[in-house]
Amino acid sequence: MPSAISPRPRYTPNYMLRPFRRRDLNAVDDAIRASLADLALYLPWAVDYNRNTTASFLRDSAASWAEARAFDFTIRNADSPDVHLGNVSVWWVSRPNLVGEIGYWVRTDSTGRGICTEAAANIVQIGFEELGMHRITLRTAMGNVASERVATKLGFTNEGVLRDEVKVGREWLDHTVWGLLEHEWSANKARYTAEEWV
Ligand SMILES: CC(C)(COP(=O)(O)OP(=O)(O)OC[C@H]1O[C@@H](n2cnc3c(N)ncnc32)[C@H](O)[C@@H]1OP(=O)(O)O)[C@@H](O)C(=O)NCCC(=O)NCCS
Numbered sequence: 001m002p003s004a005i006s007p008r009p010r011y012t013p014n015y016m017l018r019p020f021r022r023r024d025l026n027a028v029d030d031a032i033r034a035s036l037a038d039l040a041l042y043l044p045w046a047v048d049y050n051r052n053t054t055a056s057f058l059r060d061s062a063a064s065w066a067e068a069r070a071f072d073f074t075i076r077n078a079d080s081p082d083v084h085l086g087n088v089s090v091w092w093v094s095r096p097n098l099v100g101e102i103g104y105w106v107r108t109d110s111t112g113r114g115i116c117t118e119a120a121a122n123i124v125q126i127g128f129e130e131l132g133m134h135r136i137t138l139r140t141a142m143g144n145v146a147s148e149r150v151a152t153k154l155g156f157t158n159e160g161v162l163r164d165e166v167k168v169g170r171e172w173l174d175h176t177v178w179g180l181l182e183h184e185w186s187a188n189k190a191r192y193t194a195e196e197w198v
Pocket residue numbers: 038039042043104105106107110111112113114115116117118139140141144145146147149150
């Protein structure tokens with residue numbers, strides 16, 4: 001199985017996922033600024049956010065794609081693609097063991113519409129079917145009910161708590177680690193299709 005994948009856009013039932021470009025800086029910066037109150041609850045980089053954070057992310061994202069380490073996608077409406085709706089990513093944790101991890105965020109004015117679930121369902125599919133992963137993990141801060149709900153809807157199993165896993169501002173947050181195995185993905189795929197997530 002390849003450790004790299006094509007950078008072509010992926011079309012989900014309602015959205016387009018594509019790799020970032022340098023010229024996405026304004027769109028991503030706008031989305032983050034409009035969502036800082038929510039992002040800064042759980043994501044350390046959002047606490048002292050400035051535009052350089054996004055510029056640096058875009059550089060790192062291009063390098064990660066080139067080195068086949070991590071695959072970040074911007075989520076867009078296919079018919080109005082100028083607005084950055086959020087990020088969804090899959091990255092290698094262990095290539096020998098075929099373990100990957102996913103992460104995501106959605107801009108605040110677009111939450112609650114199923115965007116994250118659909119984007120994450122497709123990144124799971126990319127992880128298992130394109131990258132050949134055997135196990136995909138996801139970490140959610142304890143109390144991040146929306147993210148926990150996404151993990152549950154996608155069929156991930158709660159595998160336990162990592163104590164003081166991330167420092168957000170001055171606060172250490174516990175994380176729940178979630179896992180989805182290849183055979184569980186296969187068993188869930190018909191449901192993902194029936195839900196029109198993939
Ligand atoms: C977590 C996040 C990505 C969810 O994005 P989203 O596009 O709103 O997610 P979806 O609409 O696909 O699904 C959210 C689910 O959580 C539920 N939910 C949201 N807030 C909730 C709350 N306070 N209590 C209970 N359920 C809640 C929604 O009802 C929905 O479930 P449903 O489909 O069964 O109704 C988004 O809120 C976000 O970016 N938050 C800030 C950053 C973050 O937490 N990133 C994730 C780090 S792991």
